[in-house]
Amino acid sequence: MFHPARVSEQIPVEEFTKVESIFVRHRNVLAVRAQFTPIYTDYYLHLMQHQLRNPPELDGMLKDLLAALTLHVVARPWAETIAWTVNLRAPRVNFFATGSSLEELVTGRLFTENVREPDRNLFYSQTTTQPGAEPRTSTLQVDGNDPLFWIEQYYTQSEQRPCRAFRLEDETYILFVAQPDYDEEWFAALDEATAATLERDQETKLLETRRFRFRCGCDLDRILPILGGWRDKPEELFGDEDKITIQCPRCAARYVVTRDML
Incomplete structure (x- = not known):
């Protein structure tokens, strides 16, 4: 929900959202985790600057999609720009989010007017590896209205490997991506509780840290x-x-x- 007063109460916050790539040893799983308050603060300041207001339910879904895309971008190879568009049947709305691994930026918006009504919920992904190159695209049907469930369906159908995505406390999200020879039983049993205590219960190694922020760059x-x-x-x-x-x-x-x- 859009709370200008709450935004001001959050300032100052870290300028960037720190995204951690963590390898879970003996499970052969990559975990990508971040606390999104800095990105969400910039997002709300952007809405205030341009006198925009999104319906509360759709606003929450867009924030989830921005989080999911950010974690996915970090889980992917460098030098990729990825854009997701989700066309929902009900509510009739288009979600758009895009992120750049090299620039470490993410942005997005809602389209609520003049939206084509599809016969099913459609998820479009476009990946570009360099300027001017032909993008790699995929389209799939997704079920439900939970962006974290959408990314799990996307991984199964387009990435050809499973993932699990969770919301944790304090605007923290974590994405688990299966690697070759991963522990299928442990992976299937993952939930919010085990995700929240990952380092306590598992042997892990921090691979890298990146810094993302909400910014489009348009003028x-x-x-x-x-x-x-x-x-x-x-x-x-x-x-x-x-x-x-x-x-x-x-x-x-x-x-x-x-x-x-x-």
């Missing part, structure tokens, strides 16, 4: 070229208005565009 200089097709026909874009408001397709940031800007 008017990047938004205006999208409108280049209307340069010779501004009346179709502006109608009788002297200015319009454009939203970033990645983060929903609002920008005012005037006729002379084209």
Whole structure:
């Protein structure tokens, strides 16, 4: 839920969300864990800056999706940019989230207007390894309205290996990804309680730590070229208005565009 006062109470917080990659010895499982308060604080400040407000239930789902994508990006090889779009039948909404491993950034938004109603919930993933390269895409049907369940279904169908994802206390999330010859019985029995006491009960090794934050990087200089097709026909874009408001397709940031800007 969007609580501006609560955001101010959280400041100051760490500037980055620290994402830890942990190898669970003797289980052959990778655990990726992070506490997301810094990312969520930036996310709410972004909403306040652009006078945006998301419905509470959808807001919580988007935050879960941002967490799941961040952990997935760290579990994947370096130099990947990954974008997820989830088109739900009910509620009729599109979720979008994208993250960059090299830039250590994640952003996302909701689309609640003019959303196509699918005959089933669809999950789209697009992975790009370098600028200009053809992205690798996959599409699958997902069940339910829990983003952590979506990522488990995604791993089973697209990554061809299982994963488990959990919400822990204090806005902490953890993703377990099976590696070759993993302990299937231990993996299947994972739950929030065992995830919360991972280092106490298992032999682990911290492999690396990365620092992520919520940031899109959009600005008017990047938004205006999208409108280049209307340069010779501004009346179709502006109608009788002297200015319009454009939203970033990645983060929903609002920008005012005037006729002379084209």
